[in-house]
Amino acid sequence: MALRKKNIVQINVESNFGSTGKICVNISDYLESHENEPHIAHGPIHRDTSNSTYQIGTKLDYYLHILNTRIFDKHGLGSKKATKDFLNKLKVLKPDLIHLHNIHGYYINYELLFEFIKETNIPVVWTLHDCWSFTGHCTHFEYIDCEKYKTACTKCPLTYTYPKSWLVDRSSKNFAQKKASFTGVKNLTLVPVSEWLGTKVEQSFLRHYPIHTITNGIDVSTFEPKNTSAYKVERGWNNFKIILGVASVWDKTKGWEDFIKIAPHLKDDEKIILVGLSKQQIEVLPENIIGIERTDSKEELIQLYSLADVFMNLTYADTYPTTNLEAFSCGTPVITYKTGGSVEEITDYNGAIIEQGNYLEAYKVFNKMGATFKKEHSQTIRNNAIKKFDKSFQLKKYDELYQSLLN
Structure with missing residues (x-):
């Protein structure tokens, strides 16, 4: 029985x-449908003006927080007034439970937030979507084989990455401040979104908390195979074998350079489609790579997942990519680098795992698969996605976790 x-x-x-924003809305909708009172507090850049949402800070607060990060490497330590205003709002709301997701992103002060949590002893669920909570700077460290997070971060080799610092390496102090803030909470449960991330948490200063892994889910009724014949003809792609890549931001860690390196090896009847590129990136693409800017159109994404012969995820840093799940749900196999949680759902019938950086091997595997692999396995891939990845399973697990903490 639900709460x-x-x-x-x-x-x-x-x-x-x-x-992560869509996961929040899915949870909120589920809670509301079960007669609860859900609220979502979020940063000021991508505004959500629907009912029961609260914007933390203004765009000016956001940009000042960015400046504080770029110059002083003090990410998560700006936005003091915005955070105090929000905490006053929380005092009025009197939540039974607080569910944290990404508290990085230039919008909230984590020290003030955790002071409030410790003072009130409100039960807290913290879904960890990356590694930022237990490092001195970065969100991902796997691709440089860094293990400083296990003891103490110092002399960070990734200050140039998000949350980027131009001048200062404050990783040692950041690590100590995070450890002081994030430990000592009486009623906190951590929810890593992959088994891989769970193993990293168990080796960090957060290891003393209960850890309850809940993987991401998707709407399998929306992401389903489509007949794309007309769509391909309309765009002149009907005679091509298609490799698809999707990311919200394309850079070296997402495999941008590796896709460019594959391009000269493509046959005349093969093309790569990359979704989520900037206009500047599209302008420098070789002719056999088709670039599409970031789209919020699920319909277009579903068409692209459905028409692709393979979804290729050449990521060097990923926790548990929902893009893999969306491709599976549309019946499309996935080739991924051996990275983080990206490999956790790969089997012999739905794709392949390639060592990081071996882009030519990824391309060779695509050629070995050919069009017949998808035709033979598409329905099995789709059926497995329905059984394992539907968001309803994820939502029920959160509901059960909430109940266990509140009862």
């Missing part, structure tokens, strides 16, 4: 935008 009339506040950098 009744419980006031649950989620906090995330985004609401109804990006993968």
Whole structure:
């Protein structure tokens, strides 16, 4: 039986935008449908003006927080007034439970937030979508084989990455401040979104908390195979074998350079389609790579997942990519680098795992698969996605977790 009339506040950098923002909305809709009182507090950039949402800070607060990060490497330590205003709002709401997601993203002060949590002893669920919570700077460290997070971060080799610092390496102090803030909470449960991330948490200063892995889910009734014949003809792609890549931001860690390196090896009847590129990136693409800017159109994404012969995820840093799940749900196999949680759902019948950086091997595997692999396995891939990845399973697990904490 679901919770009744419980006031649950989620906090995330985004609401109804990006993968984590959509997860927040899915949870909120589920809670509301079960007669609870859900709220979402989010940052100021991607505004969500729907009911029961609260914007933390203004765009000016956001840009000042960015400046504080770029110059002083003090990410998560700006936005003091915005955070105090939000905490006053929380005092009025009196939530039964707080559900944290990404508290990085230039919008909230984590020290003030955790002071409030420790003072009030409100039960907290913290879904970890990356590694930022237990490092001195970065969100991902796997692709440089860094293990400083296990003891103490110092002399960070990734200050040039998000959350980028131009001048200062404050990783040692950041690590100590995070450890002081994030430890000592009486009623906190951590929810890594992959088994891989769970193993990293168990080796960090957060290891003393209960860890309850809940993987991401998607709407399998929306992401389903489509007949794309007309769509391909309209765009002149009907005679091509298609490799698809999708990312919200394309850079070296997402395999941008590796796709460019594959291009000279493509046959005349093969093309790569990359979704989520900037206009500047599209302008420099070789002729056999088709670039598409970021789209919020699910319909277009579904068409692209459905028409692709393979979804290729050449990521060097990923926790548990929902893009893989979306491709599976549309019946499309996935080739991925051996990276983080990206490999956790790959089997012999739905794709292949390639060592990081071996882009030519990824391309060779695509050629070995050919069009017949998808035709033979598409329905099995789709059926497995329905059984394992539907968001309803994820939502029920969160509901059960909430109940266990509140009862």
